[in-house]
Amino acid sequence: MSTHDHFDPSRRAFLGAATGGTALTIAGLPSQALARINAPHDHEELKKTTEVFGFCDMCYWRCGLKIRSRDGRAVKIDGNTEHPNNWGVVCAKGNSGLMVAYAPNRLKYPMKRVGKRGENKWKQISWDEALDTVATELNKAKEKYGPQTLALIGHGSWEKPYHRLAHAFGTPNTTSPVFGLCCGPRGVSNMIIMGRNLTGNETIDLENCKYFLMMGRNITESLHNGETLGWVNGVANGAKVVYFDPRYSITAAKADEYYAIRPLTDHAFLLAMINVVINEELYDKQFIAEYVVGFDELKERVQKYTPEWAEPITEVPAQDIRRLAKEMAAKAPSVFVYAPRRMTRTSNDFGTGMAITILNTLFGVWGRKGGVFTPQNYKVPEIDLPKFEHATANRIDVGGDFNYEQPEIPIAHIQDKDGKYQRADGAGVMGRWPIANPQYGLTNEMWKAMAEQRPYPVKALMTAGGNGFLNSTNYDIIRKALETVDFYVATDVIPNEMNMYADILLPEASYLERYDDLQVGGGREGYVAVRMPAMKPLHGTRDAWTICKQLADRMDLGAYFPHDSIKELIDDRLKKAGSSLAEIEKVGILKIPADPKKNFPLDHGGKLKIKTPSGSSKAEMIPGMLKMMGYDKALDYVEQVRPNEDEFHMTFGRIGFHTHARTQDNVWTADLMRENVLWIHPESAAKRGINEGDLVKVSDRKGRSGEIKAKVTIRIRKDTIFMVHGFGHWDSRMTTANGKGLADSDLASYEVDPSIGSMSMGLSLVKVEKV
Amino acid sequence: MSKQYVMLADTVRCINCKACVVACRAEWETPMGHTRDWVTEVELVQNNQPQVMLFPGRCQHCDDAPCIEACPSGAAYKREDGIVLQDNCICSGCELCVPACPYEARWLNPETNAISKCTFCQPRIDEGLEPTCVQTCVGRALIFGDINDPESEVAKLLQEKEWLQLVTDEVNIGPNHYYYTAGEAIPDEVMPKLNERHLPGTIMKNVVNPVGAIGIGAMLLTFLGAGVVKLISRRDEVNTSENKEEK
């Protein structure tokens, strides 16, 4: 199938050489053709390749890969069939990873800013000059303001060495958007009620689940290979799917029942479900008796949340709520209430998250087949390092980039004995955001700390990947922060609006060109996986670990990077675990086999081990720590904003072939979708004279606005609009994505969840008019 | 018994993630603007409710493939195992087969100046590997195998469920690609269409004569006006370059 005009064949220089003499073949056609019409044909043969193992960097799920190379160049990315994150399948994004490495506009050489910040005027400099400058400037800031003046924001290929460098430097201010801008509320919910981590690589027994209640979890488009495949298998195995979303997504198309719930009201629906489950005694009585405290208080608190109360708020009929509760109970414990991947939407995401955890707990899903399994972890000791003098937040790498478990760090503020180095974003800090995760921090609040220089000067910024503008929502704050800091060093593989502001820009080797520290993960099987280079780094790029080590050496922090190469570090760690780099390079992944007794203890006469952050050995329906801090009001429903007659709820989300704001410039994924469009209901469109393909202007109550083409479809509620996230780039270096579509992030709201400080992005109300 | 390869697409498992499309692009280095496989998303309205159906598509490797009939040079052929292939060494890039295909699976690759299409990843399956789209498919919606092997997954699945083919009263040429839709009818959008430029069985000697060099008797030509000019001018180009070679 051809989608565009043919490009000029004469473009193909070296025609003869490139195609094995095709041009000559054409010339010789007649006789050859006649001679061969009935003769056997030559079949094309598969070209020989070599293979190395890796794990993916196109999103944060980190699938296991096998990368084929030919002539010193990676040519095809396949999945590693042994890796539990994907079992051998690779999505369109993963397949497009090659075009990250081969992008003509990727960051190639160290650059020094010569114009104003953000003006995109640069000068190529040597690595030595770049690293010397960074070390000098960071030390200068440290001398003047103390080590806590450095903020590190990571969202890159493998951020670990950057976090280590920052902690060695002495700052607690390391943060990743995963908490405050994405999964935070549900991470905390599961942790504070169950003492369990249920985010990152989720530990759901998808294949055996019999009933999915999906609260906007658009698993087919916000997709992670292993998770999505597991879910598809579960559905094929007969699971019922009930899907809630103001938009009819592909997941809605796969559901048995679909509810176009009123935006932001999932919490009301969930509270009504809890009400029915408790009052009609549909819960797992044995599980509640053995593993749960606070049930009676919960019962009392949810009495007012009847299905009849929820119906006008959610527009989900009360009788349906009752029926769904009963249906689920009949299938429990092989059921699952599925939280959305990104849960930063309403003004009480934390309450919504806790309602989901509570409902799952009432159905007794923990440690049960078809529910939530208990993961096993492959134990790979860390390397021996000196103590981190000031920062205690040592990054834990179990579960890839995500982990909300904090075995060493109870939820308490991070500070030294003088109370000096508490986090600038207030994550884990008493009086600020005590229940926010201090390991990942609140990236949104870190930007604010830099913009306002409060509570103390944050004068130096290092970013490792990520795009502060498009992954956040308050451009003014981000811009002010980037203009306010004394020094900003960015490392990345690709250009974007944030690293455009850097004083020094360091080009990283892509994940196809480097080793990285090990991926240690937990699933039914525990595993450790390796990332190997499929080719040499192109241009003047270097891997993250080498960059950090070379910086550390220049700042007298070399003791934190004691190895001569990242390969030695990997080998050192693996030898401590009884293996070696040479061994893992042969197979890509080492595993502990799945063990049903450990994964599903309650189905095998075992017990569930629970330890909540407040020290309880039982799940706390009303978490003690919350009550103590006065945050338990989050359990109650908070009225959400409603649009006026002429307004819409502004929603955004993912499509299966783009990741966040980082693949719009990838020529292969861009070919699948070049710009986003505004989904609007036919009736709402007709009222405004809007037809399919018309350019429309979207404006919010804060005075922000932008233009985008309309897609008129009944796949969305009349009071809601939707656009795919990540478009609307304006960095002129992004030659493919520049100026295409509209940035949802410049229209989403930037209020914060009052309990945990994560962002509430779904509160924007917008008007739409034809341009 | 010889092999007979088929592709099954379980549309219930397809999520339109387009992994198959990009994997194919990477595997066969197809130029931008062209693709050997695709996924069609059909939006329907039933009782005022939305419905979305997804159809992964590619060459259907038909039993009665009109592209083979249309090919004047004998480059298009069917292997014993049912796979319809294109011999790049013979293909002149005349594009006569392009309108002949009712599934729009064929296109001229400007880099090789030969016709490109899905081969069921023949070079891979000859090495015992799966087609690349099947290997990468996130929902495992694509299943490939030998229908003549009763132990194969495809043979079993074809027994277990009711599979449909993309055929109409007008176009029914034995596609070897099957679709499972859980009882839903296949919408017209994805059904094959008889190309108006495609006139099966018409012998147009006078059109081909000027070129002169090809054995006309062996050819059943299948197209009208515009394409002919292209063919002739292309051959002229070829002749010119041939002359150049001789110099």
Added chain:
Amino acid sequence: MNEQAKLYLLASGLFNQPTHNRIKDLHCLIDELLQTMPEWEILKALKPHLKYSEDLETEYSRLFILSFPNEAVQPFASYWIESDHSLMGNSTLEVKRMMLEHGIEIAENTGLLPDHIVSELEFIAYLVSQDDEKSQQTQQQLLEQHCSYWIPLFITALNKANPIPYYQLSANYLKQLMIPT
């Protein structure tokens, strides 16, 4: 090294990063060429612009590293030849193979790909300086089948990007050297 080779070497140098030392070297080279090949008038015009400045470096970065929309002056053959504008395409490998046949590899610390304009011009300079038949053949193939396709596109893009006189003149020089009138 013969004079023709020096002309290619000069071209290569003009499109490499304009560091202090490189500009100095280019100055010497131009002086030499002006003595032996005075018919290359453009070199006279170029000479006064061979002065190091930060602006020159910035301009170099803007043109050849940052690739602004509609002004991509990508100095890689692969960018202009491959349908997806990717680097390290088959065309890159073909050039790499050609280089290998002559025992030439890109030095690792340069950060250059084989089909970077600097690499290709330097390779041609090398080929021109050899007098064996194989080098002549390779040179001819490279120029006729490869450079003749993408260098004109590169020059057009460069002129469209409204460069400072140094690069205007370098573009003209490249044109006179590579594109027979």
